[in-house]
Amino acid sequence: MNEKTIKTTCPYCGVGCGIVATVDDAIGHQVTIQGDPDHPSNFGKLCSKGSALGDTVSTENRLLHPEVHCIPCDWNTALDTVADGLTSVIRQYGPDAIAFYVSGQLLTEDYYVVNKFMKGFIGSANIDTNSRLCMSSAVTGYKRAFGADAVPCSYEDLEAAELIVLTGSNTAWCHPIVFQRIRKAKENNPALKIVVIDPRRTATCDSADLHLTIKPGMDGLLFNGLLTYLAQTDALDNDYIAAHTQDFEWALQSARNTAGNIEIVAQDCGLSSADVEKFYGWYAKTAKTVTVYSQGVNQSSSGSDKCNAIINCHLATGRIGKPGMGPFSFTGQPNAMGGREVGGLANTLAAHMELDNPEHIDRVARFWQTDRIATRPGLKAVELFDAIDAGTIKAVWIIATNPVVTLPDADKVKNALKRCNLVIVSDCIKNTDTVDLAHIRLPAAGWSEKAGTVTNMERRISRQRPLFPFSGLAKPDWWIISQVAARMGFKHAFDYRSSADIFREHAALSGFENNLEGQPRDFDISAFADLTEDAYDRLQPVQWPVTKKNPNGTERLFTDGKFYTASRKARFIAIRPRAPVNKPDPNYPFTLNTGRLRDQWHTMTRTGLSAKLNAHKPEPFVEIHPLDAARYHLQTHDLATISSLWGNMIARVVITENQQPGSLFVPMHWTAQFSSRGRVGALVNPVIDPHSGQPESKQTPAAITPYRALWYAMLLTRSPLMLDDIEYRVTVKGNDFIRYELADRTPFPSWRDWLKSLSGESNNPHCLEYSDPERGVYRSALIIDGRLEVCLFVSSTPPLPETGWLETLFAQPQINKEERLRLLSALPPEGQEDCGRLVCSCFNVGEKSIAKAIREFNLANVEQIGQQLSAGKGCGSCLPELKRFLPRQ
Numbered sequence: 001m002n003e004k005t006i007k008t009t010c011p012y013c014g015v016g017c018g019i020v021a022t023v024d025d026a027i028g029h030q031v032t033i034q035g036d037p038d039h040p041s042n043f044g045k046l047c048s049k050g051s052a053l054g055d056t057v058s059t060e061n062r063l064l065h066p067e068v069h070c071i072p073c074d075w076n077t078a079l080d081t082v083a084d085g086l087t088s089v090i091r092q093y094g095p096d097a098i099a100f101y102v103s104g105q106l107l108t109e110d111y112y113v114v115n116k117f118m119k120g121f122i123g124s125a126n127i128d129t130n131s132r133l134c135m136s137s138a139v140t141g142y143k144r145a146f147g148a149d150a151v152p153c154s155y156e157d158l159e160a161a162e163l164i165v166l167t168g169s170n171t172a173w174c175h176p177i178v179f180q181r182i183r184k185a186k187e188n189n190p191a192l193k194i195v196v197i198d199p200r201r202t203a204t205c206d207s208a209d210l211h212l213t214i215k216p217g218m219d220g221l222l223f224n225g226l227l228t229y230l231a232q233t234d235a236l237d238n239d240y241i242a243a244h245t246q247d248f249e250w251a252l253q254s255a256r257n258t259a260g261n262i263e264i265v266a267q268d269c270g271l272s273s274a275d276v277e278k279f280y281g282w283y284a285k286t287a288k289t290v291t292v293y294s295q296g297v298n299q300s301s302s303g304s305d306k307c308n309a310i311i312n313c314h315l316a317t318g319r320i321g322k323p324g325m326g327p328f329s330f331t332g333q334p335n336a337m338g339g340r341e342v343g344g345l346a347n348t349l350a351a352h353m354e355l356d357n358p359e360h361i362d363r364v365a366r367f368w369q370t371d372r373i374a375t376r377p378g379l380k381a382v383e384l385f386d387a388i389d390a391g392t393i394k395a396v397w398i399i400a401t402n403p404v405v406t407l408p409d410a411d412k413v414k415n416a417l418k419r420c421n422l423v424i425v426s427d428c429i430k431n432t433d434t435v436d437l438a439h440i441r442l443p444a445a446g447w448s449e450k451a452g453t454v455t456n457m458e459r460r461i462s463r464q465r466p467l468f469p470f471s472g473l474a475k476p477d478w479w480i481i482s483q484v485a486a487r488m489g490f491k492h493a494f495d496y497r498s499s500a501d502i503f504r505e506h507a508a509l510s511g512f513e514n515n516l517e518g519q520p521r522d523f524d525i526s527a528f529a530d531l532t533e534d535a536y537d538r539l540q541p542v543q544w545p546v547t548k549k550n551p552n553g554t555e556r557l558f559t560d561g562k563f564y565t566a567s568r569k570a571r572f573i574a575i576r577p578r579a580p581v582n583k584p585d586p587n588y589p590f591t592l593n594t595g596r597l598r599d600q601w602h603t604m605t606r607t608g609l610s611a612k613l614n615a616h617k618p619e620p621f622v623e624i625h626p627l628d629a630a631r632y633h634l635q636t637h638d639l640a641t642i643s644s645l646w647g648n649m650i651a652r653v654v655i656t657e658n659q660q661p662g663s664l665f666v667p668m669h670w671t672a673q674f675s676s677r678g679r680v681g682a683l684v685n686p687v688i689d690p691h692s693g694q695p696e697s698k699q700t701p702a703a704i705t706p707y708r709a710l711w712y713a714m715l716l717t718r719s720p721l722m723l724d725d726i727e728y729r730v731t732v733k734g735n736d737f738i739r740y741e742l743a744d745r746t747p748f749p750s751w752r753d754w755l756k757s758l759s760g761e762s763n764n765p766h767c768l769e770y771s772d773p774e775r776g777v778y779r780s781a782l783i784i785d786g787r788l789e790v791c792l793f794v795s796s797t798p799p800l801p802e803t804g805w806l807e808t809l810f811a812q813p814q815i816n817k818e819e820r821l822r823l824l825s826a827l828p829p830e831g832q833e834d835c836g837r838l839v840c841s842c843f844n845v846g847e848k849s850i851a852k853a854i855r856e857f858n859l860a861n862v863e864q865i866g867q868q869l870s871a872g873k874g875c876g877s878c879l880p881e882l883k884r885f886l887p888r889q
Contacts, residue, residue: 007036009454009462010050011105011447012601014331015177016456017042017050018541021448021467029057029468031448040541041155041456047176047875048599048613048841053447055610057468063430063443064472075473079480082397082440083487085422089395090122095374097394099384100127102344103401104134104333107452107464109502110477111335112342113494114399115350117481119343120368121490125355125378126393128346130401131336132381136692137298138329139340141307144573144691145315147564148352148522149340152557153290153326154458154543159185160324163286165279167197167219167310168296168698169330172204173598175294176875178330183207183876193286195279197222198296199593200623200665201658206880210278213660215270216591217699219297220577223309224255225265226280230316231256235284240318244561244569251312251572258577270660283313288324295332295595299697301581303689308573315570321558331457332596338455341523341544342506346378346693351510352523367512368493380693381407382686389416397424399477400444402603404433405671408695409646410681426480428471429605433672433679443474447606450476452499453539459554461525462541478502500536504529511547522564527551580699581687584662588644588701590628593665594680595698598877599841600669608674611735615838618732619741620678622651623665624704629655632704637799639707639728639743642666644700647682650707650728652741664702676729709743711776714800716740716791717758718810737810739803751778751794758782758790770824779824786814791823801826804846805834839881842874850885861886 004024010017018039024030033053037044066078089097100118102111118127139149146152158164158181171179186192186207196208197219205211214222230236231252241248259265262280266273283289291314297306311327319325331337343350353360355377365373379387385403387393389412396417404414417423417437425438428446435441444450448467455461482494496502511526524545531539542553563570584591599613607613622642624634634640638653642664651666659665670678687696709728715721716737723729728743748754752769759765759782766783776796782789788809793800805828809815818829828834835846853859853868862882866872872879 006465006467007463008465008467009334010046010053011334011464011606012049013175014333014336014457015041015175016334016454016460016462017046017177018462019046019050019053023467026468029059029448030054031057031467039462041458041460041462042177045177045180045875048877049601049607051842051874052607052610052613055612056606057448058609059471060609061430062446062471062474063427063435063441064474065443066473067441069439075475075483078440078442079483079487082424082442083484085424085440086122086395086484087488089422093394095122095124096126097392098122098124098126099379099388099393099396100399101381101384101396101401101403102127102129102339102399104129104131104336104339105400106335106339106477107450107454107499108335108338108342108506109452109499110481111339111344112350112502112506113478113481113496115343116368117485117490117494119349119374120364120370121372121485121493123372123374125346125374125376126384127378128381128384129339129344130381130403130406131333131339131344132693133299133406133695133697134295134332135298135329135336135340136345136694137300137303137689138293138307139345140304140692141311142329144304144308145311145571146558147566147571150522150557150564151329151337151457151459152320153328154555155181156555157290157324157326157328158182160288161185161290162189162191162288162324163193163195163282163290165195165197165283165289165291166204167291167293168298169292169294170198170202170204170595171292171330172202172206172880173877174332174596175330176598176877179204180876193282195282199660199663203598203877203880206883210275212271212275212279215268216593216663217300217580218269218577220302220306220309220575221259221265222269222276223306223313224575224577225259225262225276226283226313227252227255227309227316228259229262229280230284230313233284236316237318240561241316244563245315245572246567246569247572247574248316251574254574254576258575287317287319289314289319290324290326290328292328292330294330296698298694300694300699301687301689301696302578303694304691305573305575305577309575309577312572312575315572321556321561323556329457334456335454337457337459338453341455346380346384350506351512352521363513364509367509370493380688382688382693382695385413385416388420391419394420395422395424396420397426398434399426402432402434402605402671404437405603405679405681406668407681408684408697409686410679410684411647412686426477428474431673432603432605442480443472444480445470445474445476449474453503455544459543460541461539461544463539498533500531500533503536504531507531519566520564522557580696582685582699582701584701588703590662590664590702590704592642592644592683592700592702593663593698594668594684595665597667597669600667602669603671604669604674608733611733612838612841612844614732614734616841617667618739619730620649620651620667620670620675620680621654622704623654623656623659625659625661625663626655626657627661629653632706634704634706639709639798641705641707642683642702644683644685644702646685649680649683650677664704670730674731676724676727678730707743709745710747711744711794711796712798712800713742713792713794714739714803715742716803716806716810718789734807735811737807739807751780751792755780755782755790755792759784768820768823781823783815783820788812788815788823793826802834802836804836804848805832840871840874840878843870845869845871847885850882854885854887859886
């Protein structure tokens with residue numbers, strides 16, 4: 001690589017795609033992003049989000065300097081204030097009155113330092129991570145079965161498999177590049193079967209040979225039934241069970257008691273007996289089976305048990321530790337795995353050691369040379385914020401995450417932070433729902449500026465490398481933590497000069513007293529303990545463990561049938577499936593499900609900056625089945641209020657048979673910065689899994705009612721406007737414009753006067769206007785010096801006109817006479833194309849362009865669409881949607 005071309009790693013999901021970034025202008029933050037063809041996670045492919053990273057690295061909405069009580073200050077002032085505040089709380093209330101809440105967005109080095117500071121020197125384990133919300137049930141499942149948080153599989157196992165079971169995972173949208181590998185494997189091996197287990201029909205189902213539309217929350221019962229079936233049909237690997245496992249009979253008896261035959265399982269899961277039998281039969285007969293599971297399994301009050309029900313079936317058939325086999329949890333964040341390595345969860349210590357093991361506590365204390373180490377597990381995420389609400393935690397430091405949006409019962413979280421004595425937030429973003437509540441704001445370096453490592457969901461460690469200098473006064477998180485630790489008297493333990501220093505220490509701890517002849521720990525990268533600065537800079541992607549015995553890493557775990565339990569045997573866990581804790585009732589008759597979208601990430605602080613990523617699904621929406629929509633008098637494009645016992649929101653109605661009757665689906669991404677009433681976290685019940693502490697985010701009883709506004713408006717403008725007093729407001733960033741979707745149940749004083757006020761001191765304003773008061777229709781456009789500045793459409797009923805062509809006019813320095821005449825119709829002049837709603841984000845292809853190409857060129861399949869328009873040739877996430885444009889055969 002030359003000095004302007006840098007290899008780094010994507011900051012989004014747990015796939016861990018390699019990136020080649022060519023810096024075109026370091027000062028202006030201009031960069032060209034491509035997939036790294038040499039990285040073994042993606043081999044050059046990128047999804048729509050990764051491809052658009054160049055749109056997200058500006059200093060727009062960046063926190064560029066420290067602030068104390070909203071007043072900018074220098075670093076010394078801010079760090080002294082943090083250290084004094086924490087010291088004061090510890091002196092008055094003890095270390096357990098302090099809490100940290102951190103993130104799978106952190107690099108491993110940052111994660112290591114903050115956990116060392118809190119658990120090793122403040123002396124409390126009240127530090128948890130947003131990975132608690134997505135992966136802690138998978139962690140618990142692995143630890144109970146294997147004795148360690150050890151993901152056994154590699155991506156190559158997906159390509160070697162002959163049956164892939166995707167349960168609770170919309171892989172096509174949430175992990176697009178891995179899903180491409182699955183699709184390619186199916187092309188190369190037509191005998192490969194794919195089973196999708198999901199209450200919804202998602203984009204992932206497009207490649208499925210069988211879709212089991214399971215009743216929400218019943219995965220544990222389905223896999224208990226599978227274990228029973230395997231025993232009934234002599235499909236067990238009895239030799240493997242005897243040699244390498246324990247507690248099988250206990251688990252099998254529990255499965256028989258709860259899921260004794262296919263008819264019972266089918267009825268309780270809401271499935272047909274024929275489909276259940278087909279799935280079970282395929283599983284029983286197919287040795288090379290990989291089961292992929294993600295948030296749909298984990299985010300449950302019985303998520304840990306569901307994970308173990310899946311693992312039980314793999315142990316019972318010996319399908320683990322071999323090519324094309326294994327239980328494979330798919331991770332949501334880029335460094336959830338790295339956080340788990342360093343003890344990011346409140347109940348763990350660094351290097352996969354445990355806070356409930358006195359020997360581990362002693363070992364880490366000796367390595368860190370501290371007598372202040374925490375000696376018991378801390379509060380998990382939901383409990384932690386409950387303690388803030390109760391006032392027992394007096395100070396909280398939140399790093400790189402937005403709990404006011406993402407935690408369940410999010411309004412309670414918001415109110416708790418408002419009452420907390422001291423709220424410190426480290427972030428690279430200036431305004432988020434959480435940053436806005438901070439007493440002290442610390443500017444952190446963001447992706448493209450910071451240096452360190454991340455670990456993807458197949459245990460592969462990769463480097464993130466800086467592309468630009470730090471913006472403003474931003475600093476790496478490890479530096480900020482180390483500076484505070486030094487001010488509190490711990491400089492000797494935090495005297496790091498670089499992220500390489502930290503990585504070496506992390507690696508050394510992983511091998512410290514790791515007895516390979518006795519009971520070894522799974523996580524060991526001790527081969528890197530003496531890594532030079534230059535070797536760290538050149539570090540290539542590698543899967544742990546990485547030891548002197550295995551200096552090139554380890555592709556697959558448990559190949560020898562030995563595990564990390566005391567007996568070195570894997571444990572079966574007896575599962576008694578449980579339904580969701582809170583069930584629908586007459587007041588809240590629906591089950592609310594939440595999840596991710598194809599083009600957005602978490603709370604949109606990064607993806608919200610990219611116009612093309614906002615185009616596919618620009619508003620919060622609620623999916624509902626047609627029968628339910630008719631029953632509740634809802635139509636497509638309507639707005640609806642969704643409510644639960646914990647909160648409410650407003651979203652656009654999408655009527656689809658992809659949704660089961662009695663269920664609703666709402667995406668998780670919108671915040672107060674992008675939508676006045678779009679935070680679905682405010683509705684989610686705060687029930688947690690008793691073993692993992694993971695919230696039940698997929699099953700909340702909810703109600704839906706039409707939101708009948710007096711008026712609905714769509715506004716396009718070049719400059720941001722203050723519209724906070726409007727009840728429903730969604731802000732969408734476009735190229736050269738901002739789009740607002742608006743609605744309210746109170747009259748707007750005067751659209752004409754308001755529009756006139758936007759012309760300011762301009763000498764040459766020109767206003768186009770159409771008004772039909774009887775129908776509640778008003779349309780207007782403001783042109784200044786020949787350039788379109790504002791376009792407004794108001795109606796008493798939805799829907800409003802499509803804006804595709806209008807949006808293109810904001811890129812023009814002048815609009816012509818014919819365009820002016822067409823403005824208020826929203827229809828382009830003859831010869832000008834309106835591409836329509838965006839379908840393919842990778843190549844900016846809209847639905848009208850697709851329909852036109854199919855019609856004009858008589859296209860018969862998605863491959864031909866791709867040849868004509870490139871749509872579907874990028875990450876492939878849009879392929880299921882492209883199929884819907886084709887004529888039915």
